[in-house]
Amino acid sequence: MHPIQNKLTMSKFSLKINGKTLEVDVDDSTPMLWVLRDHLNLVGTKYGCGIAQCGACTVHLGDNAIRSCQLPVSSVGDQEITTIEGLSENGDHPVQKAWLEIDVPQCGYCQAGQIMSATALLKRNPSPSDEEIETAMNGNICRCGTYVRIKKAIKMAVSETQNA
């Protein structure tokens, strides 16, 4: 948990997000999740728990999937951040296409986080085993219970990429 911030320290930050440089003027402790949602109008990244337990807020920091609710804006520096909005130009990343083909979502709320975890996995491991998929995706909760389809979609994205 974050300590109580009696006096917030406002600073200007220049952030590299989805290939653009974006400026915000926020308190140093503000998690990237709220910078994205409240200040940059990038609402695809979702709030689910605020304690890095559910994965709804997953974004990429460089090539790694991280929980943006635990990433203070002041720690980002000039590292590149990618959100669901910046994953591909037209929603045509192989993982997004597989998600649509398998028709994964039910309510859909957790799916941006699921997709960001899955894409980071495939970047570092282009052909993961079932167990590797389960390990990489274990931080993402879906109450609707779409896990079987998520796994199927990841495997489809793997085979599409390999056949391409």
Added chain:
Amino acid sequence: MTTVKTKIGRRSFIKSSALAGGGMVLGFSWLASCKMSAEEVNQLPKEWFKINGYLRIADNGQVTILSPNPEGGQNVKTSMPMIVADELGVDWKDVIVEQAPLDTAAFTLQFLGGSQSIRRGWEGLRMAGASAKAMLIAAAAQDWQVPSEEISARKGILTHTESDKSASYGEMASAAATMKVPEEVQLKEIKDFTIIGTSQKNVDGHKIVTGKPLFGVDTYKEGMLTAMIVTPPAFGLKLKSIDDSEAKNMPGIQSIFTIEVFNDDYEKAFFDTRTFNEVAVIVGNSTWEVMNAKKALKIDCEPIEGITETRNRFGRKWEEYTPGGLESTAKHYAEMEAIASKKATVKRRDGHPENAFKNAAKVLEATYTAPFLAHNCMEPMNFFADVSDNKALLIGPLQKPELTEQTLSARLGIPIENIEIQMTRLGGGYGRRSYAHWLVEAALISQKMKAPVKLVYSREDDMTNGIYRPSYRATYRAALDANNNLIGFHVKTGGIPQSPLHENRFPAGAVENYLAEDWTIDTNLTVGSFRAPSSNFIACAEQSFLDEVAEATGKDPIDFRLELLERAQHNPVGENNDYEAHRYAGVLKLVKEKSNWSNRDSVARGVAAYFCHNSYAAQVLDLTWENNEPVVQKVTCAIDCGIVVNPDAATNLAEGGIVDGIGNALYGEISFKDGVPDQQNFDTYRMIRMREAPKEIDVHFVESDIHPTGLGEPSFPPIFAALANAMYKATGKRAYKQPFLKERELLG
């Protein structure tokens, strides 16, 4: 064809077509941002014509269908318009779907709950499409001066073969909008459906995978403030005072105050349940600033007194008692055990159950318990409100907009016609968003601030301000004669504070001597509907017990159930048995075949079946036991929900119910100590994760011509028991207490 009177939803057709008049021109300035060729731009609709409350047709033949009910993952936003489109006679690719606003004059039952959207909407949706088609045909008949019976309408084209005339729906839309609404319409024969019964993708799929704003919490408006609540830390307490000296001076904080959700003299309706009536509110500029101030706000609380309130369930009134005191889970279980040995309310008695048990060669008895559960929708409770003098605009996710609108009108003193509720996609519902007290809270906050406000619950607020699934206990007894025939059956069950008993469900009707009785215990924990209310517990207890009885009789668990259903079908005991035995048997037979049931060599297999929300489901679960953990290898599921509108989406929903059920059975629990929830976030509230989900799920639907029935809930209740029965096969131990893995850990 079936001819029906256009009585359901007729108000909407008349009102809307009267409104339609000429053409309705929409602005298309947004096109400037799209890259399109001149040809593509030429093909875009220039004018839209409102045919009735459900649909508009453009001059280019595109059709916009409004989906009336809230979408929370059950796929109605896709499947309800599919029904309209099929009767209208258009290609699905020409259809654009929009979420309808709350409009009680135009639509009936804009409601998410009880798996009823498709079942209740079926006739009205078909009529909306069929009557629009009839109006298009009438317009063509008038234009061409030919009899309307000679005109065919399919794939968006009107054709009169004899005179070799044809026109697209788009060309006739303007004239059709002025046609009289037909008194009667012809509906398609089931065999003629072209869209219903085909798998169509989620209409919001692309927006979901690209992170577009779809959910209530994604609402951001000019000048909008963010609000959060602070409530007492324990059930049984209420606010006494707040100390905002530190919090109010924190950056970005605008105002701190308290609100009362309902007035003291307000007679609460069924869905007006509220955990804490008075809550502290912090309003500020951004979420993070408000979250910080929330930690700095100090509150002082005092115990509540026991109180009796009159509540109103759609006109039927009842007295609800809420006791004072700080409750604990250990005490709850002790109280349930104590009351279970006392006299209960008899709900059904067939034959002479006492004699059957007295004369039995063998009596089996087992007791099952289950904890309170939190809904844990992934999108925490939230709502946007913009309330000015005598007008209110509300935007967000909720399940019962029509009822909430009435509640809000009463609380704000604003007439219903001045309240506009816009429904966003729900980031999960499962019953929780039926209790829309947070909408009332958001409106009160906006009214006080004289500004647009978005109220957002933190995950902790969401979990600790729950309208929980009740805690339950059930004791089952079975009497067997010397030949192992089931001659007596007894269920005695209850819950805190509701009973899960459905006395007329199976095996009622299949056993000569039958007794069903129940009891309840009051609580100050707030409870309400949770995916398949009460069935989500009693199915597990009943179907686990039947497994035990089948074993005691030496019979195969599926054959044993089929024998009972045979009796219920051909020679039923008693009256009011609320299931169709042959359909119940049908899903068991289908799952037996599809799971290759006779093959039970390499895995532990459990079976269960249940009927609720008008649909039947049977499941076989295959389990291995590895490193002292259950590994669900496969679930085979058979469902009879009548006609399946969108098969792949229906399969997805059934898969979800199965995964969700396994998760809740193994891990789900919210427990209390002195009124304080032990679990307040996902670090302690254990949700199922991918690793624990079945490796494979195989769903089959019974082919049927029966009008569609519920699907969001029926796959959920039986899986608890299929899992328990498979765990018994794997470990030799029966699972009586949910969550199952907690019991295993306690036993070591």
